Amino acid sequence: MDELFGVQQDESTLLLRLVDELVISLVNTRVYSSSHTRVQWSTMEASRLLGELLGFDDTAGLRLPVVRECFVHDGHPLVDASLASSRLIKSIHDHKGGGLHLDRAATQADFQMFFEELTRKAGAQESAEAFNQRLQERGCRTVRLLAPMEEDALRRQDARVEEQLVLHGIPLALPLYQALVDHLQGLTIQATQGRKLGFESTQGAVDKLLEQLAKDSKSLLGMARYELYDAFTFGHSIRVCLLALNFARTLTDDLDLLNRIGTAALLHDLGKVRVSFETLYSRERLTEEQRREMERHPVYGAEILLDNGDTDPLAIAVAFGHHHTVDMRGYPKVLHRARGAVVPRIVKICDVFEALTAPRPYKAAMPAVRAYRIMLSMRNHFDPLLLRRFIAVTGFYPTGTMVALSNGVQGKVDAQTHDPRRPVVEIRTTEGGEALAPNDRRLLDLAHCDPAIRVLASLGEATIQGAH
Ligand SMILES: [Fe+2]
């Protein structure tokens, strides 16, 4: 165990951070060149994390086979580490690999060579063996692709992963989330390289989110709380998009408008691609100059979208206006004091709520109730009617949150009711804290049950491992 910014670094957190760093290395190798400092930093960090994870006496190395688009470690699917990894997984598949094998001794230079090879186009004769051979010829023997699994083993593993995903309640939400991250990564690469942005698939992805929200909001909203580390802020954008959609669908049932709102929310921070890495990921207090640079991201976002030609004006308005207060203060500075449009105000509420409640490497997640209290105390920041409505829709215990009830059981919030304090909860443990099998779980509507039963607290993911 090691302590980083107050967060415990156990094995699963280290694995998550390692996979995240590999994804960053891959995306940066695509965007820049492999010798760019950003690639060097992330590959150096990957090498360091691997060392920390394996310890000094590990000789077997780390095996991460891919099963059902999910990295697996010791037979367990790494769901959270796989959420943002579809690009890495796809590149492994493109080179006919079945996963990754990392030796403890892998250096920064080894990772750099690996990503140079991985970002090359695979030839028709490609195989994991040929890929590894090329790496060895270059002097890299510590990072390699695993050969694809035999069919029998794959089928067995596949069934196991499926079982785990069902147990987590996210068999459908995972690919949806992965597709969105992949899409945002693609847009980031295009925007960084000044290429035309391909929005064709954005609408399709947002439509699928809307469909899934209508069918089963719990798994989607619950999963939006998974990601601990989020180097590219994609997780933030997806969560803001989900919150905005979940809120907006109570205000309108115009599917076309909902899609436009979802797309605008998804792209609200696109301008951050033009903010320097040092400013964006600074863990120190920003200098005055860095703060000014950071505050330009709404202008950059609007510029990128405007330059693109046929972008929806709503997305431009949201990118430009999501840091404005209701009286048009905030940034960027504007001369007119006309009342801002509704959609940027919706996105602003979701943006601040997400930022307050999401866990970050340097802070634990804040309970929704505390976030509401802070937001209600921020005078003139939010549209008061919209904010009150948002609180009613999102609830004190947002859908997908794990909660402890006063009768000793734990469960996952399934839906909201007319009373934001008393949601419908899917009971997942006995009173003794023992996890219930998926078939034994039942719903308890707190708005229509014994009033003595109430929510005591929302729980962090780590405390309820057994209850998933
Ligand atoms: Fe922003």
Ligand SMILES: [Fe+2]
């Ligand atoms: Fe944001």
